Amino acid sequence: MPQLELAGVHYVKIPVSDLSRSLPWYERVFGFRATMEFPDDDGVIRGVGGQVPGLGDTLVAFRENLQAAQGCRGFDPVGFAIADHADAENWVAHLDDLGVPHSPIIEASIGWLLVFNDPDGLELHLYTWAGHGIDHSARRGYGRPVADAAGS
Structure with a gap:
């Protein structure tokens, strides 16, 4: 059996309670730049992914999830x-x-x-x-x- 090895971290997903409040904050603080958005079945965008300078190929994603945001x-x-x-x-x-x-x-x-x-x-x-x-x-x-x- 070949030795299994990870190739890095693909993405980090951060739960947020309000995407419209959190995205500008992460843009100002970390230089986050959105490259993808994820609409739910109702067409409302509740997830965004993108890049942060210095993280190379590792993506950062944000997902509206009130319960997860409160739990974290x-x-x-x-x-x-x-x-x-x-x-x-x-x-x-x-x-x-x-x-x-x-x-x-x-x-x-x-x-x-x-x-x-x-x-x-x-x-x-x-x-x-x-x-x-x-x-x-x-x-x-x-x-x-x-x-x-x-x-x-």
Whole structure:
């Protein structure tokens, strides 16, 4: 049997309660550009998909679903990657310019983290690929390495 391997993330779908409110917000904050729309059987568009600069071929989709949007409130289903602490500082300035409330830059488990909410209260994380080199593994709520199956 051939070894199975994923080829990446095709799309991320975010539930929203009001597409007409959320799309302009994601356009301003992330530069989202719609490339597809999805009308329901009644002809009303309740889903939109498109691209966000920096995500390559991974698409971002939004779907009106009040129950799912409410259920995800305060949860972070996806973490968007940024390069390093300097990028986090640039995002702070961008969010400040837009009047979007956000956390301070957090020294997270591996790298730096910036947290803010979309219009439905979905928690969005910008997490750096660059690590800070500080071991937080003994702190409650922080990640720690897991031994692999070989026991290393």
